Amino acid sequence: MIKKDAAAMMNPMIAHVSRFLPDSLLPPGKLPITISYPEKIIIIMANPAEKAKTNLIVCAMKAGMHWPALIMPSVKSHPTLLRLESMSEGVLAAACAFATSKERILFIRYMLPHHGFRLCLSGFTKLNIVILQLMKFSWDAYPRPFVCLAPMAGVTDGSYRQLIKKLAPETIVYTEFLSTDAIHYGAKKTMKELEFDKEEEHPFIVQVFGKEPEHFLSAAKVIEEMGADGIDINMGCPAAKVVSSCHGSALLKNADLAKRLVEATKKEVSIPVSVKTRLGWDNIDDLIPFCQGLVDAGADALAIHGRTYEGKFGGEADWNPIYDLKERVSVPVIGNGDITCAQDAVEKIGNLDGVMIGRGTFGNPWVMKDITEAFRLRSAKCKVQSAKLIPTVDTMTFEEKIPFIIEHCELAVKVKGQKRGMLEMRRHLASYVKGIDGASDLRAQLVRVESVEEVQNILSA
Numbered sequence: 001m002i003k004k005d006a007a008a009m010m011n012p013m014i015a016h017v018s019r020f021l022p023d024s025l026l027p028p029g030k031l032p033i034t035i036s037y038p039e040k041i042i043i044i045m046a047n048p049a050e051k052a053k054t055n056l057i058v059c060a061m062k063a064g065m066h067w068p069a070l071i072m073p074s075v076k077s078h079p080t081l082l083r084l085e086s087m088s089e090g091v092l093a094a095a096c097a098f099a100t101s102k103e104r105i106l107f108i109r110y111m112l113p114h115h116g117f118r119l120c121l122s123g124f125t126k127l128n129i130v131i132l133q134l135m136k137f138s139w140d141a142y143p144r145p146f147v148c149l150a151p152m153a154g155v156t157d158g159s160y161r162q163l164i165k166k167l168a169p170e171t172i173v174y175t176e177f178l179s180t181d182a183i184h185y186g187a188k189k190t191m192k193e194l195e196f197d198k199e200e201e202h203p204f205i206v207q208v209f210g211k212e213p214e215h216f217l218s219a220a221k222v223i224e225e226m227g228a229d230g231i232d233i234n235m236g237c238p239a240a241k242v243v244s245s246c247h248g249s250a251l252l253k254n255a256d257l258a259k260r261l262v263e264a265t266k267k268e269v270s271i272p273v274s275v276k277t278r279l280g281w282d283n284i285d286d287l288i289p290f291c292q293g294l295v296d297a298g299a300d301a302l303a304i305h306g307r308t309y310e311g312k313f314g315g316e317a318d319w320n321p322i323y324d325l326k327e328r329v330s331v332p333v334i335g336n337g338d339i340t341c342a343q344d345a346v347e348k349i350g351n352l353d354g355v356m357i358g359r360g361t362f363g364n365p366w367v368m369k370d371i372t373e374a375f376r377l378r379s380a381k382c383k384v385q386s387a388k389l390i391p392t393v394d395t396m397t398f399e400e401k402i403p404f405i406i407e408h409c410e411l412a413v414k415v416k417g418q419k420r421g422m423l424e425m426r427r428h429l430a431s432y433v434k435g436i437d438g439a440s441d442l443r444a445q446l447v448r449v450e451s452v453e454e455v456q457n458i459l460s461a
């Protein structure tokens with residue numbers, strides 16, 4: 001990847017380009033936007049992981065505008081390239097763009113291969129060059145604020161994550177927590193749960209739990225090999241079964257082991273390793289030293305649920321200690337707890353790098369889109385902070401929601417098969433009808449469904 005400073009030394013153009021972060025070119029409220037490629041576009045793809053090719057791009061830029069289409073041989077067969085070609089009148093996902101009428105260059109930093117940012121080219125018909133710079137995911141480089149789907153056991157399986165990605169492509173998605181012991185031993189069920197849609201689910205973070213450093217090390221290698229963008233370590237689960245075996249929240253009382261787990265996870269992988277934890281065991285006194293220890297051990301980001309272990313899910317999440325923590329650590333900090341709408345997210349984010357949403361998505365996956373949009377508007381300097389944001393879910397009729405609900409069912413069947421997929425969908429279906437007229441009748445029917453057709457018939461009756 002071209003680091004900004006190094007790039008600036010090599011070519012001022014790149015430095016110039018790098019200053020333009022995504023929002024600068026994205027007209028608020030108009031996304032996603034269809035691209036129609038201008039005729040003379042040349043697409044160059046550079047894999048920044050391969051230094052020689054990056055240099056080639058830099059040289060090409062120095063040489064001016066008269067060079068031919070240059071497509072790196074090794075990326076010709078790259079799935080991302082194929083995807084881009086097949087998206088000629090679709091949307092192009094990109095992370096950063098810049099163009100001037102003089103240079104007629106469009107530069108796109110493209111985080112491989114997430115589809116987080118939709119980019120409009122139609123306003124730039126004079127462009128004759130497009131440079132795509134592929135980047136690996138990193139917490140430092142990913143555009144802020146992060147909007148993360150919280151890891152939730154029994155909820156954030158492939159179908160849930162894919163649904164959320166369709167509604168809000170920028171979302172950073174996490175798996176349910178998976179046992180490092182199970183991954184280490186190659187347990188069939190867990191290996192299946194590691195599967196994800198490599199086209200749609202990026203950035204894709206695998207959350208793990210455990211207590212054996214050796215198993216974290218080997219699990220991390222497996223996770224990296226299968227193409228995940230990052231690994232997250234669970235140090236916050238309060239479930240009795242988890243804590244009694246010294247996993248999850250129990251690590252809050254064992255800072256030394258917690259650090260060793262981070263070190264072991266990082267040891268042989270290059271993808272980032274983050275930690276999700278709580279404010280503390282029964283008070284917040286150790287939050288900062290505990291997290292500083294994790295960062296010293298190599299943690300690349302922290303997500304904090306604003307409750308202690310003792311607090312379980314009771315009371316209100318307290319975000320103030322998270323804001324204080326942010327001032328005291330060098331890595332990105334994500335706040336989590338009780339966000340149910342875009343207004344909450346905008347009000348709570350404070351000095352943090354991102355927000356994480358869990359239960360607020362139940363029956364309302366659209367909330368992720370609302371939150372992303374609210375942050376986009378905010379960075380475009382619209383006055384969203386004072387305006388009341390109206391949740392999408394409030395503006396949609398139930399009929400308008402039905403196609404999304406059906407799509408969720410179809411994804412569940414695709415990922416888990418007919419029987420298990422539909423069984424697991426029943427709970428989601430109950431959430432989707434919550435609060436509507438005749439909800440209890442509908443729920444009674446929906447909790448027995450066995451096929452997508454049945455759902456369709458019940459909902460459209």
Ligand SMILES: Cc1cc2nc3c(=O)[nH]c(=O)nc-3n(C[C@H](O)[C@H](O)[C@H](O)COP(=O)(O)O)c2cc1C
Nearest residue numbers: 150151152153176177234305337338339357358359
């Ligand atoms: C059903 C359910 C399952 C959860 N499973 C996990 C998990 O696997 N890993 C984890 O770190 N947190 C888990 N959590 C906690 C959430 O990630 C999140 O921290 C918590 O729900 C607070 O955020 P919220 O108020 O936005 O829901 C779970 C929460 C729920 C409700």
